[in-house]
Amino acid sequence: MSATAGTAGLESWIRAFAAAISAHAEELTRLDSAIGDADHGANMARGMTAVVAKLDEGPQDGTAPGVLLKQVGMTLVSTVGGASGPLYGTFFLRMATAAGDRTELGVDGFAEAFRAGLGGIVARGKAEAGDKTMFDALAPAADALDAALAAGDELGAALQAASRAADAGRDATTPLLARKGRASYLGERSVGHQDPGATSAALLVAAAADVLA
């Protein structure tokens, strides 16, 4: 367990997220078939495959975490499309800006960058708590990171708490009525289905907990 994450750690996180997306692509598409348009798994897999290809191209040694995160965000915006491209892309771009010139992210740096990424998603997607979106998994994770920071926890413990919070937030989307995106067209019929965006967002946090804890 390390107290901070540098560029290599963040790269491992992104690669672990790509692997999780690949492993869960069919599940994400199945969830999206129920309340969306059956493409979330394929779109995220295409984007993360492109991200990994970029990572494979060049050594990230000596590159600041912010540069890595920006590259991830730009690649997602350019390859995913749909709503997920701008939303996940903006998340990483805002994280990159918040990370600035830091060479290592501790709990404070990671929590701050994560919160900034969440702010980007809200600015782009206008989602609020309970709208049945990726926000409902990421916002509890951001809160858990802040709480861990206040409690003086190390990064690993903080990310594990964040992952538990994201999973709970994901599970809590099932009874909700969707108010954003294509699922909102279903009205009452969206109730009883787990949100695919919250599901992929929980995978993002779980990947951080697995690799950085």
Next chain:
Amino acid sequence: MKKLINDPVDVVSEALRGMAAAHPELRVDLPERIVFRGDAPVRGKVGLVSGGGSGHEPMHGGFVGPGMLDAACAGEVFTSPVPDQMLAATVGVDGGAGVLHIVKNYTGDVMNFEMAAELAAAEGVEVVPVVTNDDVAVQDSLYTAGRRGVGVTVLLEKLAGAAAEEGRHLAAVAEVARRVNETGRSMGMALTSCTVPSAGQPTFDLPEDEIEIGVGIHGEPGRRRVPAAPAREVAEMLVEPILADLDFTGSDGVLAFVNGMGGTPLLELYLMYGEVASILEKSGVRVARSLVGPYITSLEMAGCSVTLLRLDDELLRLWDAPVRTPGLRWGV
């Protein structure tokens, strides 16, 4: 599921390759997945750029040409294109008079076009977006993503395209586009689901004896499921909510558009048009122009949608103006 494809991941790029081969008058940028007018950019003319997920053909690429769009960006099936494509299309059609973005109201399309407009502004290209949201099946409230852009998009691309071809300024072309969106309404229905190639399974299950009323163009479920009914009753289920939403009894008349969803033969679409025309006549709505055929489709979904657009002298003239695209062609 049987489809005329090779590998599901190559569907869009291979279809664009075929389109380029079939239409040498267009310029297809295969790596960027953009269909351009062959003579783009047209100097001094407002450029029209649209785009969206693939699977709705002939929209949008089939509406590129004189009198309609200058460029169309193709996304993956049912997935919005990305800002890079839209930026390249915008810069590529800018003849110095600015560019109109025609965006269907879906969360992804709106966000990607917003990012593209920000990037285009940074490159000094003036962009005005117009978002279509004509689907009365969706309640327009704070609790939804708003009404979807459907059939009106086709009519708007034709009418705004004609306005741009006349040499009007960007603000005037955008005004025509907004007016078309504000005075057009649509409602769709499905007899069967569609199958996204990469998913390989039907997007939704619809029993043999049920139909989906208010369906979207991506297989999104609609307002309700009802038992399968004769065409006469289905026409009422589509026209009634449109007439309840907006008054179409003006003396200038309407454009009545019966659209096929992809898997319904013209025989049935014309039968439906006859039913729609009867209802309109009884309701005091005068039909001035009509359009019947598959123009905004949802892969192989069977079903149709009805769009009504209020006309006036100007819109009538713009509708009758020449257009030369793979999907719509007259007066040339």
